[in-house]
Amino acid sequence: MIKLNNIQKAYHIGKSEFKVLKGINAHIKEGEFVSIMGSSGSGKSTLLNVLGILDNYDSGEYYLNGTLVKNLSQTQAAHLRNKFLGFVFQSFNLLSFKNAMENVALPLYYQKVSRKERNKLALEYLDKVGLKDWAHHLPSELSGGQKQRVAIARALIGKPKVIFADEPTGALDSTTSLEVMDLFKGINAQGITLVVVTHENDISKMTDRIIRLKDGLIVTEEQETTIINQVILNK
Amino acid sequence: MFNRDNWQEIFETISKNKLRTFLTAFSVAWGIFILVVLSGAGNGLRNGAQSQFGNDAANSIWVDGGNTSMAYNGLKPNREIKLTNEDFSVLKDQIKEIDNASAIYQGHNSKTLSYKKEHAGFLVRPVMPDHQNLECAVILQGRFLNMNDINNYAKVCVMGKPVKEALFKEEDAVGKYIDVAGANYMVIGVFNDPGNNDNNRIYIPLTTAQRAWNGKNYVETMWLSTGSAGIERSEEITKEIRQLMARRHNFNPADIDALGVYNNNVQYARTMGMLDGIKIFVTIIGIFTLIAGIVGVSNIMMIIVKERTKEIGIRKALGATPLSIVSQIILESVFITGAAGYTGLVLGVALIEGMRKIGVNSDFFKDPEIDFGLAIFSTILLVVSGALAGLIPSIRAARIEPVVALRED
Numbered sequence: 058m059i060k061l062n063n064i065q066k067a068y069h070i071g072k073s074e075f076k077v078l079k080g081i082n083a084h085i086k087e088g089e090f091v092s093i094m095g096s097s098g099s100g101k102s103t104l105l106n107v108l109g110i111l112d113n114y115d116s117g118e119y120y121l122n123g124t125l126v127k128n129l130s131q132t133q134a135a136h137l138r139n140k141f142l143g144f145v146f147q148s149f150n151l152l153s154f155k156n157a158m159e160n161v162a163l164p165l166y167y168q169k170v171s172r173k174e175r176n177k178l179a180l181e182y183l184d185k186v187g188l189k190d191w192a193h194h195l196p197s198e199l200s201g202g203q204k205q206r207v208a209i210a211r212a213l214i215g216k217p218k219v220i221f222a223d224e225p226t227g228a229l230d231s232t233t234s235l236e237v238m239d240l241f242k243g244i245n246a247q248g249i250t251l252v253v254v255t256h257e258n259d260i261s262k263m264t265d266r267i268i269r270l271k272d273g274l275i276v277t278e279e280q281e282t283t284i285i286n287q288v289i290l291n292k
Numbered sequence: 293m294f295n296r297d298n299w300q301e302i303f304e305t306i307s308k309n310k311l312r313t314f315l316t317a318f319s320v321a322w323g324i325f326i327l328v329v330l331s332g333a334g335n336g337l338r339n340g341a342q343s344q345f346g347n348d349a350a351n352s353i354w355v356d357g358g359n360t361s362m363a364y365n366g367l368k369p370n371r372e373i374k375l376t377n378e379d380f381s382v383l384k385d386q387i388k389e390i391d392n393a394s395a396i397y398q399g400h401n402s403k404t405l406s407y408k409k410e411h412a413g414f415l416v417r418p419v420m421p422d423h424q425n426l427e428c429a430v431i432l433q434g435r436f437l438n439m440n441d442i443n444n445y446a447k448v449c450v451m452g453k454p455v456k457e458a459l460f461k462e463e464d465a466v467g468k469y470i471d472v473a474g475a476n477y478m479v480i481g482v483f484n485d486p487g488n489n490d491n492n493r494i495y496i497p498l499t500t501a502q503r504a505w506n507g508k509n510y511v512e513t514m515w516l517s518t519g520s521a522g523i524e525r526s527e528e529i530t531k532e533i534r535q536l537m538a539r540r541h542n543f544n545p546a547d548i549d550a551l552g553v554y555n556n557n558v559q560y561a562r563t564m565g566m567l568d569g570i571k572i573f574v575t576i577i578g579i580f581t582l583i584a585g586i587v588g589v590s591n592i593m594m595i596i597v598k599e600r601t602k603e604i605g606i607r608k609a610l611g612a613t614p615l616s617i618v619s620q621i622i623l624e625s626v627f628i629t630g631a632a633g634y635t636g637l638v639l640g641v642a643l644i645e646g647m648r649k650i651g652v653n654s655d656f657f658k659d660p661e662i663d664f665g666l667a668i669f670s671t672i673l674l675v676v677s678g679a680l681a682g683l684i685p686s687i688r689a690a691r692i693e694p695v696v697a698l699r700e701d
């Protein structure tokens with residue numbers, strides 16, 4: 058589903074260049090539930106944004122579902138995001154002036170689904186995340202966990218192949234975090250590929266595979282084993 | 293592309309963001325409102341000034357007899373100069389530009405007019421047939437005086453609408469006889485004069501009055517219009533008149549007390565100058581109002597797009613194309629500014645029409661009119677500038693990577 062060949066990306070601050078991704082190689086198969094871990098500033102979000110075509114990269118190749126994602130026009134990128142991808146953000150990113158149902162329905166607006174149809178579907182998806190009764194509430198009237206569930210319903214409604222989540226539980230307490238992860242597991246069980254960025258071990262433990270980032274590179278398998286051993290030893 | 297669904301999304305966004313909608317709408321509506329009221333009031337001032345002019349022939353010259361103040365050719369000063377029918381004929385003959393000419397004898401006397409049991413005091417003005425054209429009076433019934441009436445000393449009169457109403461009420465006046473200070477005159481016509489106060493009078497033939505009131509061939513005032521002669525030529529004509537009369541009556545042409553010559557052209561030019569001044573003033577205020585409106589709308593649009601960067605980022609993450617982002621923002625802007633411009637127009641029209649209905653008319657302010665062309669042009673101008681002001685930042689916002697827009701707060 059996702060193939061990365063030597064992806065590099067640098068930020069330019071004034072005249073100086075700051076390399077964040079220094080050559081990422083990775084392969085995420087269809088239906089996988091992967092977490093990306095690493096310390097703060099290691100480039101997790103940068104990588105996820107590249108994967109989600111929310112940002113571009115400098116060199117390397119990124120294949121999404123077999124197509125090379127490089128130098129796409131904004132319109133092409135928009136179509137790919139709309140058809141293939143769903144997003145869940147740490148800060149929810151709901152539109153404050155739209156109620157839960159309208160927020161969930163928004164991706165379908167850009168798929169030219171009729172208003173009646175997309176509101177009906179939005180209610181179904183809200184039901185799936187247990188928020189049917191909150192359909193007509195504004196985001197400001199919802200708790201953090203509820204907001205994130207609305208965001209998940211919104212990510213799901215476009216029937217994406219991959220969902221990217223950047224610290225989806227970062228703003229939630231541990232109980233709600235677990236609820237969200239349960240939702241993700243259910244989604245993954247339906248065959249949707251999931252990539253979750255997190256720095257919490259509890260969260261990454263619930264995923265099938267962990268990709269560790271360090272200094273802009275993916276830590277190799279052996280290194281990973283030693284890290285895991287260290288974790289076990291520390292316990 | 294712009295189906296009902298697009299509009300619904302746009303209405304929803306507009307109605308849920310009331311403050312910014314209000315701010316944009318207000319600055320446009322206010323601008324158009326001020327503009328409509330201003331141009332309406334400007335027209336009112338113009339109409340007021342124009343009606344001040346009495347709607348008489350604007351290019352006319354008055355000639356009055358006077359008293360000499362200089363000795364001339366052995367004649368002592370303080371000699372009365374009395375104009376006559378011959379002077380009138382000479383002037384008409386000698387000055388080619390004259391297209392209408394009337395002479396008046398004892399034109400400022402009110403007399404009691406009677407018909408059956410009705411009596412009323414009105415001005416009786418003995419004049420020549422051209423007087424109708426000089427006053428711009430409109431005949432409602434019958435006819436005005438003609439040369440036959442003059443030549444035959446006919447005892448006929450033409451009366452103003454209020455005179456007819458006072459004496460005859462609903463009854464037909466034409467063909468009936470009224471008593472004018474003891475003599476019978478047949479009514480041959482009824483007129484309406486658009487000028488202020490020029491209706492409360494009757495006109496009778498000059499010659500009839502000269503004979504009836506023992507006026508010989510004397511004329512008090514001559515009134516001439518000079519056709520298309522411009523202001524400079526009309527000033528020359530006044531000099532020619534003075535010279536002509538000086539020769540005929542033996543007075544010094546430089547003796548301005550001997551003969552009064554008033555050139556209405558000059559007065560008219562002055563009034564027109566004032567009207568132009570008003571127009572320029574109103575136009576300048578209008579332009580500044582429009583500029584203020586354009587700046588206001590543009591500012592608000594730029595702030596709105598900036599404010600919405602995060603929203604744009606979210607929409608893009610969900611699959612919005614740059615085109616859909618730009619078209620949504622522009623359509624929103626066009627809709628708000630268009631509707632607001634229309635509202636301003638309606639309110640402005642309502643105010644001006646209200647003033648008209650209540651009758652806020654005075655000597656200087658009359659019948660305000662609305663310049664719809666101007667109002668619509670201004671609305672379109674504001675709509676376009678709002679759209680343009682939104683276009684540049686929204687294209688920029690639609691072009692940046694979604695992650696950059698999402699980072700915004």
Ligand SMILES: Nc1ncnc2c1ncn2[C@@H]1O[C@H](COP(=O)(O)OP(=O)(O)O)[C@@H](O)[C@H]1O
Pocket residue numbers: 068069070075077095096097098099100101102103104
């Ligand atoms: N827009 C940017 N401009 C410059 N530097 C950035 C930008 N975004 C992120 N960075 C830097 O890149 C590094 C990686 O950031 P990020 O991918 O957000 O890390 P993580 O999500 O792992 O905490 C950090 O050092 C951060 O300061």
Ligand SMILES: [Mg+2]
Pocket residue numbers: 101102103
């Ligand atoms: Mg991050």
